Amino acid sequence: MAYPKDYKYTKEHEWIQVSGKTALVGITDHAQQSLGDIVFVELPKMGTELVAGKSFGTVESVKAVSELYAPASGNVTAINQSLSAAPEQINQDANKAWMVKIELSNPDQLKGLLSADDYEKYVAEEN
Amino acid sequence: MSSAIETQTLRKTTLNALHRRLGAKMVDFGGWDMPVEYPTSGGLMKEHLAVRTGVGMFDVSHMxxxxxxxxxxxxxxxxxxxxxxxxxxxxxxxxxxxxxxxxxxxxxxxxxxxxxxxxxxxxxxxxxxxxxxxxxxxxxxFHCHATDVGDYYTQIAIQGPKAEVTLQKLTNVDLSQIKNYWFRHGTVCGLPNTMIARTGYTAEDGFEIYVPSDVATSERVWSDVTETGKEFGIVPCGLGARNTLRLEGRMALYGHEISDSINVWEAGLDRFCKIDKGDFIGRAALERAKAEGLKRTLVGLEAVERGIPRDGYKVLDSSGNEIGYVSSGSYAPFLKKNIALAYVPPSHAAIGHEVLVEIRGQNVKCEVVPTPFYKRTRKA
The missing domain is CATH 3.30.70.1400 (Aminomethyltransferase beta-barrel domains)
Structure with missing residues (x-):
C-alpha cells in the first residue's frame, strides 16, 4: 500500500505522479516515517524552473531538515498551499500530500526513475 | 559497514532491548545507543504533549x-x-x-x-x-572518596502533571510531601530503599527514580510504570521530546548553552553560582569576567517570519552583520512556535529587539523574547 504503482520514485525519496505533460511531486511514506512529525515545508514560487536532481525546497520535522530534490525538470504551475498551515498532512498520507505541480520540460527523464517495486527494494536494502 | 562496527561500541542502558521491542528509533547520543522517539506510540510531538498535559516516562540511565x-x-x-x-x-x-x-x-x-x-x-x-x-x-x-556509581542505577524519569498520581500508586512514600528538588528513599514497585527525587529536565512537575541496574528489575519497573500510567495516557518518551521540553523551559544542554568555552555569566546561570560561598574552582576567573563585563549573553528568540532557527545557525543584526549564533533551536511542540536560544552581544539582548537568523541563506526575522519560553503553572 505504501507505494502506489502508478508513481515513479527517486533514491532521495520523492515520488512523481505523471498525467500527460504535468506531474505532481511529493515525498514518500518512507521519507515521512524517517523524518517524524513534519512541522515546516518550504516550497518554490510559481513559475520556478525545477532542475532534475536539484533541490527545490525543504521539509523539516521537529528534529531534522531534509532537502527536496526534483525527480524531473519542469516549470512549477501550482503549489500545495495547504501544507504551509498543515504540514502534518504529509505524515498522515504522504502519497496524497503533493507539494508542487510541474509542467514537464523533458519527460524522458522519467525513464531514469524507480518503479514502486524497485523503490520498495531500494528502501529495504537501505535499512 | 562501518556503522555496524560503531553500533557495537555504543553503550547501552539496561532498558535497551525493551526500547527496541517498543519500536523506538535509536540514535547515538554521546556514545550511547538511546531512543530518540517511539513512533509506534505516536512519536516526538505526542510524547512532548503527553508530558505537558499528562505524563511521560524516559529512560535516563545514560546519565x-x-x-x-x-x-x-x-x-x-x-x-x-x-x-x-x-x-x-x-x-x-x-x-x-x-x-x-x-x-x-x-x-x-x-x-x-x-x-x-x-x-x-x-x-x-x-x-x-x-x-x-x-x-x-x-x-x-580532601578527606573523602569519589566513586563513579553511574552503572549501579537504572534511572527512570516520570514527568508531567500526572506524574505524581502515577508514581503514587507504586510507592509507600507520600509524594505530596516531597517538594521540588527534594528526594526521599522508599519502596517503589516493591523495591525497598529506592531513591525518588522530584527533579527532571522537562520544565514540568515530575520524578526521577533510581532502581538497581539489572535488566530484569529495570524492565519490570518500566512495565509497572507503563501499566499504572495507562489511565493517564502515559507514553514512553525519547531524547527528541526531552530536548524540545527542556528547550521550552530554557534549560541548558551541555555542548550547546554551556561548554568549556562559555562562562557562567554568559550562560545566565548566575543564580546557581554562589561567588561568596568561599573559594571554588573557577571563582577567580568569574570575578575577573564580571569586572570586565559580558561580551555575549544567552537570549531567547522567537521567529516572527517563517523558518526554524536551528543549532549553529548564524545570528545577524538588522543590517546583516554576524553577531552571534543559535545554541539550540527548534519548533516548540507545545507553544507551536519556532524558538531558539542564542548567544548575542548584550547590546542586542533587550526584550523586543529584532535580529535575523540565517536559515540556509535566507535571513529570517526573530525577536528577543523573555525566557523561559514555557513556564508551568504551579499548584497553590
Whole structure:
C-alpha cells in the first residue's frame, strides 16, 4: 500500500505522479516515517524552473531538515498551499500530500526513475 | 559497514532491548545507543504533549552518577561545584555546575545531599568519564572518596502533571510531601530503599527514580510504570521530546548553552553560582569576567517570519552583520512556535529587539523574547 504503482520514485525519496505533460511531486511514506512529525515545508514560487536532481525546497520535522530534490525538470504551475498551515498532512498520507505541480520540460527523464517495486527494494536494502 | 562496527561500541542502558521491542528509533547520543522517539506510540510531538498535559516516562540511565563520601565530602563538593552545597539539607538537591579554572563548564550537575558526609552528583551522559576524572582529581586533597556509581542505577524519569498520581500508586512514600528538588528513599514497585527525587529536565512537575541496574528489575519497573500510567495516557518518551521540553523551559544542554568555552555569566546561570560561598574552582576567573563585563549573553528568540532557527545557525543584526549564533533551536511542540536560544552581544539582548537568523541563506526575522519560553503553572 505504501507505494502506489502508478508513481515513479527517486533514491532521495520523492515520488512523481505523471498525467500527460504535468506531474505532481511529493515525498514518500518512507521519507515521512524517517523524518517524524513534519512541522515546516518550504516550497518554490510559481513559475520556478525545477532542475532534475536539484533541490527545490525543504521539509523539516521537529528534529531534522531534509532537502527536496526534483525527480524531473519542469516549470512549477501550482503549489500545495495547504501544507504551509498543515504540514502534518504529509505524515498522515504522504502519497496524497503533493507539494508542487510541474509542467514537464523533458519527460524522458522519467525513464531514469524507480518503479514502486524497485523503490520498495531500494528502501529495504537501505535499512 | 562501518556503522555496524560503531553500533557495537555504543553503550547501552539496561532498558535497551525493551526500547527496541517498543519500536523506538535509536540514535547515538554521546556514545550511547538511546531512543530518540517511539513512533509506534505516536512519536516526538505526542510524547512532548503527553508530558505537558499528562505524563511521560524516559529512560535516563545514560546519565552518570558520582558519589562523594567522607568527612570532608562537603568541602570537596564546595570546591568542585559552583552552587552552595552547605545550604542543602539532607534529602535536598540543587542545580549546580563543575567549572574549569577559567569559569567555563566541565558540566552541569544536580547535587543531592544524601547524608552528612554523602553527596551524589548526577551528571551528563556524554561527559561521564571526563567529569569523573575531573572530580576525582580535584577532590583528592580532601578527606573523602569519589566513586563513579553511574552503572549501579537504572534511572527512570516520570514527568508531567500526572506524574505524581502515577508514581503514587507504586510507592509507600507520600509524594505530596516531597517538594521540588527534594528526594526521599522508599519502596517503589516493591523495591525497598529506592531513591525518588522530584527533579527532571522537562520544565514540568515530575520524578526521577533510581532502581538497581539489572535488566530484569529495570524492565519490570518500566512495565509497572507503563501499566499504572495507562489511565493517564502515559507514553514512553525519547531524547527528541526531552530536548524540545527542556528547550521550552530554557534549560541548558551541555555542548550547546554551556561548554568549556562559555562562562557562567554568559550562560545566565548566575543564580546557581554562589561567588561568596568561599573559594571554588573557577571563582577567580568569574570575578575577573564580571569586572570586565559580558561580551555575549544567552537570549531567547522567537521567529516572527517563517523558518526554524536551528543549532549553529548564524545570528545577524538588522543590517546583516554576524553577531552571534543559535545554541539550540527548534519548533516548540507545545507553544507551536519556532524558538531558539542564542548567544548575542548584550547590546542586542533587550526584550523586543529584532535580529535575523540565517536559515540556509535566507535571513529570517526573530525577536528577543523573555525566557523561559514555557513556564508551568504551579499548584497553590
Amino acid at each position: 552518570g552518577d558520582i558519589l562523594i563520601r567522607g568527612p570532608e565530602a562537603l568541602a570537596a563538593t564546595q570546591w568542585v561545584s559552583m552552587n552552595d552545597a552547605s545550604k542543602l539539607q539532607e534529602n535536598q538537591a540543587h542545580y549546580s555546575a563543575l567549572l574549569y579554572p577559567e569559569g567555563t563548564f566541565v558540566d552541569d550537575v544536580i547535587v543531592h545531599k544524601l547524608g552528612q558526609n554523602d553527596y551524589l552528583l548526577v551528571i551528563n551522559a556524554g561527559t561521564r568519564e571526563k567529569d569523573y576524572g575531573w572530580v576525582k582529581k580535584n577532590v583528592s586533597r
